[in-house]
Amino acid sequence: MATNLIKKGVAVTGYDVWAPTLARFVSAGGSSATTPKETVKGVKFVVFMVATAAQILDALFDEENGAILELEKGATVILCSTGPPEYTPNVRRLLNEKGRSDVFLVDAPVSGGTIRAANGTLTILAAGEESALTKGKETLELMAGPNLYVIPGGLGAGTKVKMVHQVLAGIHICMTSEAMGLAASLGVNTKRAFEVLRAGEAMSWMFENRVPHMLVEDKTVYSALNIIVKDMGIVTAGGRSAGFPLFLSSATEQVLASGVSAGLGAIDDAALVSVYLPKDPTLVLKLASASTTAEEDEKKLKIVSQLMAGVHLAAAAEAISLGIEVGLEPKQLYGIIAGAAGNSFMFKERTPQLLSGDWTSTKTIDDIIAEMTESIEEANKLKYPLHLGGTALQLFELVSLRGLGKEPDLAVSRVWAKVER
Amino acid sequence: MATNLIKKGVAVTGYDVWAPTLARFVSAGGSSATTPKETVKGVKFVVFMVATAAQILDALFDEENGAILELEKGATVILCSTGPPEYTPNVRRLLNEKGRSDVFLVDAPVSGGTIRAANGTLTILAAGEESALTKGKETLELMAGPNLYVIPGGLGAGTKVKMVHQVLAGIHICMTSEAMGLAASLGVNTKRAFEVLRAGEAMSWMFENRVPHMLVEDKTVYSALNIIVKDMGIVTAGGRSAGFPLFLSSATEQVLASGVSAGLGAIDDAALVSVYLPKDPTLVLKLASASTTAEEDEKKLKIVSQLMAGVHLAAAAEAISLGIEVGLEPKQLYGIIAGAAGNSFMFKERTPQLLSGDWTSTKTIDDIIAEMTESIEEANKLKYPLHLGGTALQLFELVSLRGLGKEPDLAVSRVWAKVER
Structure with missing residues (x-):
């Protein structure tokens, strides 16, 4: 998924807890970082592609290494994991509580498997506030091509x-x-x-x-x-x-x-x-x-x-x-x-x-x-x-x-x- | 179950396809026979205790060895197996078709396991025509004691x-x-x-x-x-x-x-x-x-x-x-x-x-x-x-x-x- 973005000319810094995956990404031309916090430094668009809602909370809010510690002002955060419908509104609330209402948040669960991830045709079900969807659109289209759906109903509707x-x-x-x-x-x-x-x-x-x-x-x-x-x-x-x-x-x-x-x-x-x-x-x-x-x-x-x-x-x-x-x-x-x-x-x-x-x-x-x-x-x-x-x-x-x-x-x-x- | 009847002074002739069971019954004082046909000769009350409705049809109607070939006039047949509700009315129909409307038929599925079978306290759910229930009552009581239930509704109701x-x-x-x-x-x-x-x-x-x-x-x-x-x-x-x-x-x-x-x-x-x-x-x-x-x-x-x-x-x-x-x-x-x-x-x-x-x-x-x-x-x-x-x-x-x-x-x-x- 990240390699597809590189191929399309986007500069991507990747992070993964599994070193071999990260090494493969670097050899494909990507940059790497050692923590979520390092990864998001100076970056306008952040895509989280982890397995569970709990992992999102960890990667985003961990007190030592969480992305929030370095998240740019006005950054767009795209959550691609599948969690319960209430989890993206919950992330929004936590961001606001930490004074980060400036962050644009997109609920964007995906479907389609590794092949479609690699060729940029994942099905993506994007939902959120209008402003966030507008900000995230270009990145989402690079990942989904014709399979990007915008779901009405606000954060959680995609999920x-x-x-x-x-x-x-x-x-x-x-x-x-x-x-x-x-x-x-x-x-x-x-x-x-x-x-x-x-x-x-x-x-x-x-x-x-x-x-x-x-x-x-x-x-x-x-x-x-x-x-x-x-x-x-x-x-x-x-x-x-x-x-x-x-x-x-x-x-x-x-x-x-x-x-x-x-x-x-x-x-x-x-x-x-x-x-x-x-x-x-x-x-x-x-x-x-x-x-x-x-x-x-x-x-x-x-x-x-x-x-x-x-x-x-x-x-x-x-x-x-x-x-x-x-x-x-x-x-x-x-x-x-x-x-x-x-x-x-x-x-x-x-x-x-x-x-x-x-x-x-x-x-x-x-x-x-x-x-x-x-x-x-x-x-x-x-x-x-x-x-x-x-x-x-x-x-x-x-x-x-x-x-x-x-x-x-x-x-x-x-x-x-x-x-x- | 048959041994319990012997203990209560009833003369019983037993038959089973599994020879060791039959031998055990003989050593407990029972008589034995070699086919269903032989078993029912000169007998007024016949109890079928097999596993399935198909086995009942076989034991009763087999053209070579079926009980029907020697069944006494006016005998009472007690069906203790569990089959689908329609199977006892079906046995009645087959008996009638073969000119044996003289036979009294009791639908009498049981519950209770081997210990209660041996001490004559099986739960028996008896149903059928009034005349058949009257004929069968004594035998059923010897097998069920206080656990005999007469179910209204005719043949099949017990089942x-x-x-x-x-x-x-x-x-x-x-x-x-x-x-x-x-x-x-x-x-x-x-x-x-x-x-x-x-x-x-x-x-x-x-x-x-x-x-x-x-x-x-x-x-x-x-x-x-x-x-x-x-x-x-x-x-x-x-x-x-x-x-x-x-x-x-x-x-x-x-x-x-x-x-x-x-x-x-x-x-x-x-x-x-x-x-x-x-x-x-x-x-x-x-x-x-x-x-x-x-x-x-x-x-x-x-x-x-x-x-x-x-x-x-x-x-x-x-x-x-x-x-x-x-x-x-x-x-x-x-x-x-x-x-x-x-x-x-x-x-x-x-x-x-x-x-x-x-x-x-x-x-x-x-x-x-x-x-x-x-x-x-x-x-x-x-x-x-x-x-x-x-x-x-x-x-x-x-x-x-x-x-x-x-x-x-x-x-x-x-x-x-x-x-x-």
């Missing part, structure tokens, strides 16, 4: 969008493992499973991105499980603090915690599939070259596909409902997520209908129940756990119980309605 | 009561592991955890029964995990066929399936705790002799206790709601479960209030949310998975979202209401 995005990112990561483990348990050639499922209503960005790591022997950590664990923790804490039920997010969080308990925290999150296949964690890899027929496989994959479609539809409703609850503009939210890592076929195709109120669909709630029931009964025969599939089915059942079984499938969003319509 | 009982039995088994794994992860002396938790609002019959097996090195299979897996499969299939959402039962089923996937199916279900502690499955056992102070432990156990209380309260509401949905009389259902293995402090104390409509409570929905939130946030810090705790919290949140946060905690039952009140 709220990121939080809602992570509802879907997290559920889709978990569902990718649940689905590929099921496909393997059904004895399907897993390479074919990937090709078939990505091409239809089961598609998610995470599925397309993570499955290739499961199909080859590859120990690279593209995104450590601990990252999405942290993000889902923010999501469910956000749900709790809003008093808002998040069934699929909560179920996802428990599966992720099982992964951490099993010792997977520091490795790539595609390894989560081993939580679903404890006796044979490499089954998905092994079956990548299974000699099965396309016809047989495709029959079995219908079971997996309709399960994923049901979970992804309920997940879209859960995410959008949370977004509306925390005061975000749903159409902008849709546009951002549809173009980012939280996307899925279901999210992209069905959310506009959900928001327009025109729920016309070829399927009813009861149709989805019938499809998911078929899938769940197949998995039951194998004693294969469907943490998300099972949870999603109960949500459709709940809506059907309330007399909405013949309504279009999008009526699943009524789970989160405050009153019956 | 429905058993199914609702298993909602609680299954959730409590799973919650026992979730709770003890959490107590151990918090570093509590697990023997103290057992004593403290059983004495308060966290108590369940299953907790009291299963935890002692976790606290000593003991490989005895008191009740194999596969048994409760089969029973929860019947519960969730019953929910699906009734179109009724069962959030906690479904979450339990997935945890149980994880246990089977991990290879625990044939061992005692107390071993399910290892699903929660994959890196150190013996942690609960090891901490049985931990030197911790009572004061420290009790503070930590509050976290566990309030979590269990919340799950057990929501489970009571889920079970009773299902019972009402399938047409059972809730007060009889309450009496049976409160005296059987599905009991818990919460079930026993709160269900009468739930049924009376007098929901007076010292706690509101929002109070429970606050308590469970505290517990879940502690578990989150440890990345300890709370499959049931997380699910139950969403149920309370859902009710709060609908504007019932200030209502008594029993308003959680509104989750399963068909319309808002």
Whole structure:
């Protein structure tokens, strides 16, 4: 991310607690410093890209080495970490208490991974006061290119969008493992499973991105499980603090915690599939070259596909409902997520209908129940756990119980309605 | 069970596919036969005690060796297995189709384990036509003593009561592991955890029964995990066929399936705790002799206790709601479960209030949310998975979202209401 700025002609001084990263940056032409305080000396724009809100507070306010000790008058501080929605307003308050109301502060969580960081096309969700956004715009555009979104609502609004995005990112990561483990348990050639499922209503960005790591022997950590664990923790804490039920997010969080308990925290999150296949964690890899027929496989994959479609539809409703609850503009939210890592076929195709109120669909709630029931009964025969599939089915059942079984499938969003319509 | 009948002076001919069991029965004074057909020759009362409905169909209707080939005219057939509610009416239909409407049929699922089977105090849930119940009564009383319940509603009604009982039995088994794994992860002396938790609002019959097996090195299979897996499969299939959402039962089923996937199916279900502690499955056992102070432990156990209380309260509401949905009389259902293995402090104390409509409570929905939130946030810090705790919290949140946060905690039952009140 910093190297991208250098390539674009910006003079950047970098600091990182991990010396090899800093050395790599210097060899790419950057300058380095030894503390946050040293780093910001004489600098107009400061970008914080650390893992957690606690690390921001440390880097900014540490009494010995914090950036605040040398922060230029009128500097623009851009906070790119993902924290709870209240953390950027909290940073603003602390700055003001320390007499630094002169600092321009931008809430700017990112999404997109290392490749897009390196080529300057990260998705950035910028929010804050107008003056700060104006000051920070040029730097943000150098990092995000066409993927810079300005979110109305002031400090914290960008983080709220990121939080809602992570509802879907997290559920889709978990569902990718649940689905590929099921496909393997059904004895399907897993390479074919990937090709078939990505091409239809089961598609998610995470599925397309993570499955290739499961199909080859590859120990690279593209995104450590601990990252999405942290993000889902923010999501469910956000749900709790809003008093808002998040069934699929909560179920996802428990599966992720099982992964951490099993010792997977520091490795790539595609390894989560081993939580679903404890006796044979490499089954998905092994079956990548299974000699099965396309016809047989495709029959079995219908079971997996309709399960994923049901979970992804309920997940879209859960995410959008949370977004509306925390005061975000749903159409902008849709546009951002549809173009980012939280996307899925279901999210992209069905959310506009959900928001327009025109729920016309070829399927009813009861149709989805019938499809998911078929899938769940197949998995039951194998004693294969469907943490998300099972949870999603109960949500459709709940809506059907309330007399909405013949309504279009999008009526699943009524789970989160405050009153019956 | 058969030996108990011999001791009471009944002449019994036994048959079992497992020869050592049959030999043990013969050495206790019983007669034996080599097929179901042989077994029933000249016999007025036939008791089937096999694991599944499929086994009943096999033992009764097999074309070579089935009991039907030699069944006496006017014999009374007592079906003690647990199957789906529709299976006994199905046996009746098959008997009639084969011209055996003379046979008296009793739906009589049992609960209670091997010790109560041996001393003739099994809980038996008998249902069927009046004439069949009259015929079977004496035999049933010899097996059940004071624990014979006659369930109105005809064939299948006994099985429905058993199914609702298993909602609680299954959730409590799973919650026992979730709770003890959490107590151990918090570093509590697990023997103290057992004593403290059983004495308060966290108590369940299953907790009291299963935890002692976790606290000593003991490989005895008191009740194999596969048994409760089969029973929860019947519960969730019953929910699906009734179109009724069962959030906690479904979450339990997935945890149980994880246990089977991990290879625990044939061992005692107390071993399910290892699903929660994959890196150190013996942690609960090891901490049985931990030197911790009572004061420290009790503070930590509050976290566990309030979590269990919340799950057990929501489970009571889920079970009773299902019972009402399938047409059972809730007060009889309450009496049976409160005296059987599905009991818990919460079930026993709160269900009468739930049924009376007098929901007076010292706690509101929002109070429970606050308590469970505290517990879940502690578990989150440890990345300890709370499959049931997380699910139950969403149920309370859902009710709060609908504007019932200030209502008594029993308003959680509104989750399963068909319309808002």
